[in-house]
Amino acid sequence: MDAFYASVEQRDDPSLRGKPVVVAWRGARSVVCAASYEARTFGVRSAMPAIRAERLCPDAVFVPPDFARYKAVSRQIREIFARHTDLIEPLSLDEAYLDVTANRTGLPSATATAEAIRAAIRAETNLTASAGVAPNKFLAKIASDFRKPDGLFVVRPHEVLEFLTPLPANRLPGVGKVMESKLAALGIATVGELRAFPAGEMEERFGRWGRRLHELSLGIDEHPVTPDRPTLQVSAEDTFEHDLRLDELEPHIRRLAEKAWAAHQREAQTGRVARTVVLKLKTADFHTLTRSLTPSSRPSSVVELADIACALRSRVERPADSRYRLVGVGLAGFVDADSYAAQRDLFDQ
Structure with missing residues (x-):
């Protein structure tokens, strides 16, 4: 969108x-x-x-x-997607991957499908969307930015290398500022230059990630569109009006634990439960810290979650007068509830 x-x-x-x-x-x-x-x-x-x-x-x-309103519009757009394919992988409220190799409407091409979806979004929501059409996910993601706003950009299979060659290397997924500077030190500024760099040397310098980068420079991405990706973490966080010390955070941690626990309970209705407690902090100078614990028994109540999150403060090795602008509480390490119960029964015998 x-x-x-x-x-x-x-x-x-x-x-x-x-x-x-x-x-x-x-x-x-x-x-x-x-x-x-x-x-x-x-x-x-x-x-x-x-x-x-x-x-x-x-x-x-x-x-x-007004996130409630944005979520309602997002659901409306997802319903439009579902008319065309079951293979929908949401990335956020306003972005998703769709695999339309076999589409429900019988349209002759992915391009025609993208046009139909964009037209329906405009007609039914009075909003505009941009689309990228390509042989795989990472190419489609890059292409979706090329005609914004209200545009469509298509990368056909025979155009992949030509499309990628002049792009800055940081357009490849996973190439942030640190990796960009490392590549620049090797004289690599564009995807074409990365492609020309020996694949073996890329792997020698950066391990499996180096091999992966070389594959991306060739337009290779075998990751499928995965509908209904399982939740990895639920969390709640808050930024304070004034920076606080670590020993002042407990009431905020307990309040946020209630929100995180409510989200966990909704996830539990799908048959999945979390085992790991996560405490997130952001310092006054914008450094992000996380501390986590996977107890022998998963948290079974909001009070237990809050107690563990509060205790994780003891693992923050910073001066006592350090101040924090944000705190967050999360639950991660989701597993199937039935298999978790079976494992607990086994160890309790």
């Missing part, structure tokens, strides 16, 4: 159309959830501190996020 949250706000409030809309709460602690294309021309981007967005675009209209 194109600038999804901001576009929903502009659709539902005509006075916002054509204006630089920033979906975020105002204040030094807030971050931008989404920015309209009018705001993006000023350099405003998602995940940017809201106070910086306000400096970049003083005339921006700040709108607090």
Whole structure:
């Protein structure tokens, strides 16, 4: 979807159309959830501190996020997808992979299917979507950004190498700033240059990841579209108005544990339970710390979850006067509830 949250706000409030809309709460602690294309021309981007967005675009209209509304629109869009294929892998509320090799509507090509989906989204939601059509997931993901907003870009099998060759190496999935600098030290700035670098040397320097990067430079990606991917973690977090010390976090940890436990209970209804407790902290200078524990028996109540999360503070090896701007509580390590119960029975015998 194109600038999804901001576009929903502009659709539902005509006075916002054509204006630089920033979906975020105002204040030094807030971050931008989404920015309209009018705001993006000023350099405003998602995940940017809201106070910086306000400096970049003083005339921006700040709108607090309404996730319940965005989720409802997302469900409406997923229903459109489901008319065409069962193979839908959501990435977020506003993005998904679809495998339309065998589509339900009998349309003659993936391109025709993408056009039909985009037309239905426009007609039924009064919003626009951009699509990438390609032989595999990572190529389709890159292509989806090439004609934004409201565009379609197609990479046919015989065009893959030509499409990839001039792209910056950081367009490949997994190539962040650190990896980009390592490749630059080898004289590699583009995908074509990465492809020309000996595959054996890439693997020698970076292990299996080096081999994987070389495969991506050739357009090779065998990962299938996987519907209904299992939940890996549920969590809740909060950013404070004022930085707090570690010994001041307990009431916040217990409050967030209630939210995380409620999400866990919803997941448990599908037959999966979590074994690992995760505590997340972000320091005043924006360093993220995580501490986790997998107890011999999984947490069985919100009180037990909160107790473990609070205890994990003792594993934070920082000066006592250190301050933190964010805390989060999560549950991870999901397993099938029946198999977990069977294992417990076995060990208890």
